[in-house]
Amino acid sequence: MTDKEKQKAGKKDVSRLQCACALIGLLITLFAAGVLARAAFLVPSPAALTIRSEAVRPSSGGWVVDVVVANQGDLAAAAVDIEGQVGGERSGASLDYVPGRGEKKASLVFSQADKPEPALRVLGWSEP
Numbered sequence: 001m002t003d004k005e006k007q008k009a010g011k012k013d014v015s016r017l018q019c020a021c022a023l024i025g026l027l028i029t030l031f032a033a034g035v036l037a038r039a040a041f042l043v044p045s046p047a048a049l050t051i052r053s054e055a056v057r058p059s060s061g062g063w064v065v066d067v068v069v070a071n072q073g074d075l076a077a078a079a080v081d082i083e084g085q086v087g088g089e090r091s092g093a094s095l096d097y098v099p100g101r102g103e104k105k106a107s108l109v110f111s112q113a114d115k116p117e118p119a120l121r122v123l124g125w126s127e128p
Contacts, residue, residue, distance in 0.1 A: 044074035047127075049098060051082055051120045054105070062111035065118055069095060070103040077125035084108040084118035091118070097128060 048071065055066040065084060071077055080095040091108040098104045110116045 044100070045072075047071050047073040047075050047077035047098070047100070047125060049077055049080065049122045049125065051122050053118070053120060056115055056117075059109065062109060062113070063116050065091075065108045065110065065116060067106050067108060067120060068103050069098050069106065069122065071098045071100055074100045076100050076128050078128040080104075080125040081123040082106060082108075082120065083123050084110070084116075084120050086110055086112060086116040086118045092123070098125075 049069055050072065051067055051069050053065055054068050057064050057066070067082065067084070069080060069082060076097050076099050078097045080098050081092065082095070083090060083092045085091075089110055089112060091110055093106040093108060095104050095106055108118065110118065
């Protein structure tokens with residue numbers, strides 16, 4: 001058998017399955033490189049916190065208002081202070097952190113007899 005015949009025989013040893021696997025591997029590698037390049041050049045948006053009331057339930061000492069603090073930004077917020085106010089009564093809570101594009105729940109307690117509809121606000125936070 002000559003060298004040319006061996007080369008032709010060697011080319012036939014590569015199956016279609018091997019070619020398909022090689023193509024899939026190339027596509028996965030290119031996709032991963034694209035994701036890494038995108039992450040390297042995008043500037044993450046700062047934390048943007050919003051607060052909303054989720055539920056109001058009675059408790060032994062008054063009312064508990066369950067709230068959700070949502071972060072619309074890419075970066076996390078740490079030491080998040082929130083406050084709710086009904087009339088002259090204020091209630092506050094502190095969350096360790098709120099992840100980027102995520103949310104955390106907290107509860108505020110009010111001692112009044114009527115069901116409260118508190119004015120809610122985020123007082124502040126720091127960068128982790």
